[in-house]
């Protein structure tokens with residue numbers, strides 16, 4: 001083989017020497033002309049250099065092993081003799097075109113391999129690096145059709161060496177379209193290959209030139225940027241270019257945020273104040289421009305100079321997003337798909353040649369078999385090959401036929417179009433400097449058809465992979481979906497789409513797919529995304545404004561803590577205070593020596609329970625839940641207490657206790673001024689109870705009177721306790737440090753062991769007494785009005801005790817659902833939710849149960865389950881709506897938990913200061929459905945207590961047996977004390 005040195009001196013071409021490898025191209029300029037040749041993987045080309053200035057000779061061994069010599073210049077000349085016999089040429093043609101034949105098995109393998117790569121990339125697998133990128137686009141919802149406004153759209157990269165500026169007006173009225181105004185600008189080659197700044201300045205100039213011709217203001221323009229290259233998006237308006245494709249290779253752009261580059265260029269241009277609101281891939285624009293139809297458009301396919309697809313993927317499947325709710329549009333970037341196993345067998349020598357000659361050898365291999373930028377080149381390489389073999393144009397190639405890029409997509413589309421007719425093909429070939437015969441025309445059309453058929457089939461195999469992915473993602477056996485198609489190959493190529501559709505049906509038979517051509521190449525779609533982005537941004541601003549009052553900061557919570565401390569002090573002193581600080585006559589927590597059988601009643605929570613509590617070395621409980629119909633809870637007091645006694649009697653009968661007069665402890669979860677352990681004057685009803693003739697009465701007397709009314713029943717009512725006290729006692733039985741009782745259920749309240757000396761109105765200075773704070777009423781004096789929102793006011797106004805229990809109405813289970821419902825009504829009226837459609841259901845009181853908050857906010861619940869809950873409420877919602885409803889629930893429950901935490905912080909700090917301790921370790925017995933079932937409530941309460949009472953180590957003990965056990969223990973303590981005083 002010739003030494004490197006000789007070459008260099010002989011022909012004096014720098015780059016040739018460095019690229020001498022078996023696979024290299026050789027360029028030799030010989031006088032005016034040049035010829036090119038190369039070594040093929042399936043053949044060897046050797047340059048035989050003849051000393052003394054003779055044109056070089058080429059020796060080659062092609063794939064079918066025949067050898068031949070060719071003189072450089074002679075390559076352009078027509079062979080005089082030795083054209084192949086007709087039989088040879090059809091074999092030659094067969095051999096050549098056979099390479100483009102792709103079997104169903106090969107297509108299925110490509111489908112499977114691409115699906116595998118897609119799922120690897122979705123999982124965020126790093127190695128082996130997946131063959132496709134699967135780039136999230138931050139477009140989370142398909143358009144509502146309500147988008148409206150005027151938008152500027154800049155399209156760069158979709159159609160190769162041109163960019164387009166559009167003015168798109170969205171009317172927001174379904175089916176009412178305003179034709180976009182647009183202008184196309186050809187991008188000079190040197191700009192496509194020059195400095196990035198030059199390209200963006202060119203784009204900004206085109207923008208101004210276009211807008212100068214439009215009757216538009218220079219201010220407040222919103223622009224959607226369609227940038228058709230692989231990008232890492234980190235937001236709807238932040239996108240970093242990964243690598244150029246399709247004939248672009250500007251410097252200083254890869255790795256940069258292209259939105260910022262455009263903003264900078266527009267700034268430099270300085271003509272217009274344009275807000276670049278969104279950047280999208282052209283496939284996303286195509287998807288979003290899809291007319292609303294019978295079935296959702298969930299896939300956007302583009303085959304133009306390049307090719308790519310996007311589709312709506314479940315966000316939880318996109319590992320990089322760490323989102324487990326909603327859907328997100330993912331740009332597959334299948335142009336880079338290159339799995340040797342699957343693609344190797346279908347890659348032809350012409351594909352390799354094309355790749356070697358491309359701007360980005362080795363990259364975008366799949367795109368180079370399908371994209372419009374390459375179809376023409378593939379056809380050209382095949383025609384050049386067949387011409388050199390004398391099969392076409394009598395073996396006489398034209399310079400154009402040997403020039404890269406001389407056959408364009410348009411040529412191929414026309415030459416293949418049966419309606420174009422042979423005459424048109426003739427003209428095109430003549431324009432390429434060829435003199436075709438009829439047989440040439442027919443063979444050229446065949447080559448075009450072969451190349452394009454393969455392209456459509458490969459595209460179909462890839463699309464079938466995406467459809468299979470959608471099925472997996474939606475866990476559906478069959479799939480009904482619409483695919484929006486865009487790009488000049490789809491639009492202009494006569495048979496591409498029909499082959500595509502036919503092959504998809506073959507490869508994905510369980511998918512019922514409709515193809516919807518994009519009306520205007522995605523411009524509307526980009527405007528839609530921009531409108532969606534602008535709308536989402538506007539909605540987000542309105543949502544944030546609405547929820548801002550619920551986001552309490554440290555100072556606000558510390559203020560609540562301080563106000564509560566003040567109200568506690570006043571209440572203990574018997575002064576006017578929204579906190580009544582009611583003495584409960586419970587002076588001690590159980591010491592474990594209690595024994596006996598006790599009956600207990602538990603009224604005031606979600607359920608009314610009758611319990612038999614057996615206290616030995618441990619506590620055994622038998623209980624039964626009875627309902628308190630609203631008519632009884634809001635009927636007459638007599639009716640209510642007769643109902644209670646009926647339940648007791650029923651329970652005694654079932655437990656074989658009839659006729660026994662066991663000591664009874666009565667958990668009565670309403671504010672009572674206790675005059676003794678077994679005397680409690682009901683101050684006012686709360687939580688939806690409103691039985692008449694009870695307020696101001698001794699509840700124990702009302703119970704005893706009902707027992708009396710029911711002959712033959714004997715009950716010994718020993719104690720009446722509040723559910724907070726029962727809960728404290730019940731937990732105190734296990735943990736003696738438990739000195740606080742907290743209920744966050746239907747209502748909310750707390751009690752704690754106060755120093756007796758601090759309790760006005762109860763004789764004695766030593767020892768402790770449990771104080772029922774009735775903190776539900778905190779703020780009834782207006783001290784919480786600064787935190788109260790219009791939604792709280794609506795809930796309060798609609799309650800049966802307006803102006804009362806203000807703290808409870810911001811925290812407890814009976815009200816949180818209603819607060820959420822009122823916020824949803826408000827956001828709907830602003831058009832932020834449910835497309836502004838107010839539904840009858842949502843206007844129904846108590847339709848949004850507080851338990852929905854616990855369900856909706858649970859981490860384990862996928863968005864679709866959240867959606868199911870809301871759809872059961874008859875709410876027409878999108879994934880954006882669902883995400884916003886979730887945020888509303890989170891804001892309301894977070895405020896409730898923080899306020900509750902501020903209350904507990906006030907209590908533990910009071911106890912710590914009572915005892916003059918630096919540090920306090922104390923336990924809180926807790927009960928209540930909201931606290932127990934809400935996924936984050938308890939941890940938010942604990943976090944707020946840690947923040948506001950850092951010197952208190954607070955342990956929260958969830959009560960297992962409810963306060964009925966506590967009532968029995970209070971009764972047992974009372975009996976023990978009574979016993980000890982009797983002996």
Ligand code: G6P
Pocket residue numbers: 602603604605606607667669723726743744745746747813927928929930961962963964
């Ligand atoms: C438990 C207690 C009741 C208390 C209730 C509060 O069930 O035993 O005494 O009233 O919790 O929670 P709830 O969510 O039922 O209102």
Ligand code: BGC
Pocket residue numbers: 157158227228229230231245246281282283302303304305306307308309333335367
């Ligand atoms: C780009 C894609 C684009 C496609 C169609 C490809 O070269 O990488 O981002 O969607 O062409 O324009």
Ligand code: BGC
Pocket residue numbers: 604605668669670671686687722723724743745746747748749750774776808
């Ligand atoms: C009542 C309290 C009770 C709390 C929890 C409030 O509505 O006023 O007495 O402890 O609900 O059930």
